[in-house]
Amino acid sequence: MExxxxxxxxxxxxxxxxxxxGTSWDITIPGIIYERIKNDFPEKKHQIGIGITLQPxxxxxxxxxxxxxxxxxxxxxxxxxxxxxxxxxxxxxxLKPYQGWNKFKPIILKIFDLYREIANPKGLKxxxxxxxxxxxxxDKIIELKDYFRYYPMIPETLPQSYDSFLIRTEFPYDNREExxxxxxxxxxxxxxDISSIVLDIDYAMISPGHISLDNIDIxxxxxxxxxxxxxxxxxxxxxxxxxxxx
Amino acid sequence: MDAAISLLQRSLPMxxxxxxxxxxxxxxxxxxxLTLIKQIDQLSDIFIFNNVMExxxxxxxxxxxxxxxxxxxEQVISIFDKxxxxxxxxxxxxxxxxxxxxxxxxxxxxxxxxxxxxxxxxWFVTNIPNEIRGYVTVTLK
Numbered sequence: 001m002e003x004x005x006x007x008x009x010x011x012x013x014x015x016x017x018x019x020x021x022g023t024s025w026d027i028t029i030p031g032i033i034y035e036r037i038k039n040d041f042p043e044k045k046h047q048i049g050i051g052i053t054l055q056p057x058x059x060x061x062x063x064x065x066x067x068x069x070x071x072x073x074x075x076x077x078x079x080x081x082x083x084x085x086x087x088x089x090x091x092x093x094x095l096k097p098y099q100g101w102n103k104f105k106p107i108i109l110k111i112f113d114l115y116r117e118i119a120n121p122k123g124l125k126x127x128x129x130x131x132x133x134x135x136x137x138x139d140k141i142i143e144l145k146d147y148f149r150y151y152p153m154i155p156e157t158l159p160q161s162y163d164s165f166l167i168r169t170e171f172p173y174d175n176r177e178e179x180x181x182x183x184x185x186x187x188x189x190x191x192x193d194i195s196s197i198v199l200d201i202d203y204a205m206i207s208p209g210h211i212s213l214d215n216i217d218i219x220x221x222x223x224x225x226x227x228x229x230x231x232x233x234x235x236x237x238x239x240x241x242x243x244x245x246x
Numbered sequence: 247m248d249a250a251i252s253l254l255q256r257s258l259p260m261x262x263x264x265x266x267x268x269x270x271x272x273x274x275x276x277x278x279x280l281t282l283i284k285q286i287d288q289l290s291d292i293f294i295f296n297n298v299m300e301x302x303x304x305x306x307x308x309x310x311x312x313x314x315x316x317x318x319x320e321q322v323i324s325i326f327d328k329x330x331x332x333x334x335x336x337x338x339x340x341x342x343x344x345x346x347x348x349x350x351x352x353x354x355x356x357x358x359x360x361x362x363x364x365x366x367x368x369w370f371v372t373n374i375p376n377e378i379r380g381y382v383t384v385t386l387k
Contacts, residue, residue, distance in 0.1 A: 011279055012277055012278065012279045012280075014276060014277055016276045082278065084276060089276075091276040093276070093277070093278055095278065095279070130277065132277055132279060132280065134279075187283060188283060188286065188299070188302045188303055188306050189303065190303065190306065190307065191303070192299070192300075192303065198280075200277075200280075
């Protein structure tokens with residue numbers, strides 16, 4: 001997925017940790033983390049969660065905007081990477097340009113160790129390693145099967161042309177304690193003359209406590225291998241050529 | 247809110263509810279890119295998009311406006327009586343200009359609507375940064 005292609009479709013790699021809390025969430029934790037990572041991630045942003053809900057009232061349905069739990073994001077200087085911290089949640093995101101697994105993994109481990117030291121979680125509820133690719137084709141109409149081996153199968157009796165679509169499949173691994181989630185779908189194109197398809201590959205541990213806090217390094221290697229392998233199995237040679245040639 | 251507050255300090259809202267774009271159906275997304283797309287999609291819960299794809303594309307390319315649209319929405323509903331808000335994109339290829347129109351539709355008499363629109367405009371000029379005001383217009387439908 002990285003290093004092989006001149007024009008790789010990878011737009012974001014992220015590692016998500018959801019923790020089993022050791023104690024109740026201490027609101028000073030993000031600040032302490034920031035103090036330790038501010039040389040690499042100096043820009044702070046509070047993301048206030050706002051949810052739009054529809055509520056039935058006497059006079060009909062009323063829209064209500066309400067706050068959701070906030071999260072704090074720490075960006076690097078050029079905004080190509082960020083760390084997100086919220087109650088019992090840690091996310092490390094790498095945007096374009098992705099420098100490769102050998103550079104991304106040490107950052108994940110460094111931030112994870114720091115979070116562990118400061119927040120003292122009891123265990124892991126979920127870990128996910130996720131690679132999001134956006135394929136941009138210079139045509140309004142594309143034949144999915146030319147570029148992907150994973151796409152919607154439409155019966156001949158239905159129209160063969162469609163606009164937006166989504167397929168999502170969850171493949172169980174490791175006695176259903178882990179899962180590989182592959183999603184392919186259409187997405188808003190940046191300009192009217194192109195088609196954009198997102199391929200999202202997420203390998204996750206979903207069984208709380210299945211992986212101990214001490215075994216993250218090994219798990220990450222396994223997850224990365226599976227994600228990369230899945231990517232190569234999903235794209236066709238035509239797709240490969242497209243991204244090699246750029 | 248002070249007009250001098252920079253765009254960076256305005257945080258993007260997160261929408262925990264589902265949208266209507268097929269890919270963006272997950273309740274919570276920690277991807278910064280897909281969260282942005284989800285937010286755009288879910289703005290259609292509070293605004294009517296006159297040209298859905300064109301507006302989504304416009305917002306995708308000008309992501310700094312998303313939290314401001316929520317602020318404008320809250321301001322408008324606090325001043326108008328149950329308005330309907332529309333979004334529309336205006337393109338002028340000769341001037342190489344694209345702008346976003348927020349159109350307020352209300353049942354109020356025209357004079358009253360204009361009076362209330364003036365209040366919105368005063369708030370808009372005071373609170374919304376210049377670079378956003380350069381391409382966003384609030385008007386009556």
